[in-house]
Amino acid sequence: MPAVTIANLKSGMKLSKPIVNDSGMVLLPQGAVLTASLIGRIENMNLATVSIEGSSEPRKPLEAVLAEIDARFRMADDHPLMQMLKRVMKEHFEVLYQR
Amino acid sequence: MIDKDIRTIRAEIERIDTLPTIPTILKKLLGVIENPKASLTTIGNFVSNDPVLTSRVLRMVNSPVYGFPGRISSVNQSLILLGLNVVRGLLLGVSVFEAMQKAMLGLWEHSLGAAIAARVIAKRKKMNEPEEVSIAALLHDMGKVALSLKFPAEYEKLLSDVEARSLLVYEGEKELFEITHADAGAWVAKRWNFPPNLVEIIEYHHKPHLSKNYPMQTAVVHLADVLIRARGFGFAGDMLVPHLNQAAWYSLDLKEQDLKDIMHELEDLLQEAAEFILSDE
Numbered sequence: 001m002p003a004v005t006i007a008n009l010k011s012g013m014k015l016s017k018p019i020v021n022d023s024g025m026v027l028l029p030q031g032a033v034l035t036a037s038l039i040g041r042i043e044n045m046n047l048a049t050v051s052i053e054g055s056s057e058p059r060k061p062l063e064a065v066l067a068e069i070d071a072r073f074r075m076a077d078d079h080p081l082m083q084m085l086k087r088v089m090k091e092h093f094e095v096l097y098q099r
Numbered sequence: 100m101i102d103k104d105i106r107t108i109r110a111e112i113e114r115i116d117t118l119p120t121i122p123t124i125l126k127k128l129l130g131v132i133e134n135p136k137a138s139l140t141t142i143g144n145f146v147s148n149d150p151v152l153t154s155r156v157l158r159m160v161n162s163p164v165y166g167f168p169g170r171i172s173s174v175n176q177s178l179i180l181l182g183l184n185v186v187r188g189l190l191l192g193v194s195v196f197e198a199m200q201k202a203m204l205g206l207w208e209h210s211l212g213a214a215i216a217a218r219v220i221a222k223r224k225k226m227n228e229p230e231e232v233s234i235a236a237l238l239h240d241m242g243k244v245a246l247s248l249k250f251p252a253e254y255e256k257l258l259s260d261v262e263a264r265s266l267l268v269y270e271g272e273k274e275l276f277e278i279t280h281a282d283a284g285a286w287v288a289k290r291w292n293f294p295p296n297l298v299e300i301i302e303y304h305h306k307p308h309l310s311k312n313y314p315m316q317t318a319v320v321h322l323a324d325v326l327i328r329a330r331g332f333g334f335a336g337d338m339l340v341p342h343l344n345q346a347a348w349y350s351l352d353l354k355e356q357d358l359k360d361i362m363h364e365l366e367d368l369l370q371e372a373a374e375f376i377l378s379d380e
Contacts, residue, residue: 076341076342088362096366
């Protein structure tokens, strides 16, 4: 459930979490589908982000993530312990991207 | 290399709280918590009387960094649940980093990530005070804040240098100052009367095998720091994973499968923390 900044909200997006005010009152329920007028009201609520269903903000492709891991490990790749850590990290992302 | 000897640098770092860029809230806070005899009640009252501090403490204790299932609604309740040292560290953490929020948002993210990782690891190792270890991880890089506040131009240049030369910030600092953020952080921590375990963990988080009195807690924070960098969460000043210290790793007695489990447990907490950071006003 990615957090989407207010400026990037578009009509048709669906809330994956309710919008709640400081005292816990639900202002917009989970599952509400955004319209232009709802987005206008959300803009007035002074929120930084709201949670939206699905991946409306595209995530980085797995290949790019794995390449970044290689880059981060480039100074410490010489040791079995670090190789193990790198393997764990790559597998971690591979599993994440499967779900 | 900077044209100052270590003693001068230390004296200047220790007086960091007199800088005009330090928020007044931190100055006020230091006045109360530098006193090692300050009691739970003194600190509780001080914080409760300041609405800004109160909301910061409550926001942090209810955040994903401290996974309390029930909502904590008062400062006194957090003091009882988390203990004096943790709340002291929390207050300092949020105030110290406030000075940096804009310039080094990535460092705040790195620190929160390390705090979460340290708590997860400490719990897995069934250590007595996972929250204390977590606070040490939250503050482990405060020397970077101190150095960049005291030497802003030099530190900015250092950061672009280490990027161009593929160095760790730690190595760049050694070249420029002869000391590192670990030393600087420990000096400030000592000066501000932090509890001894915090001082030692901050000082040795890059050399955990040298920690005499708190080797396990230091090893946990060291591993948390390395793991969070390896995961690529936040920005500690460089985009490199430093070597995991072998002695520390073996003393923790963890296996590859444990690391996988830890990463799995961490992932959702990190996602929540990223939202928490985004929602920061």
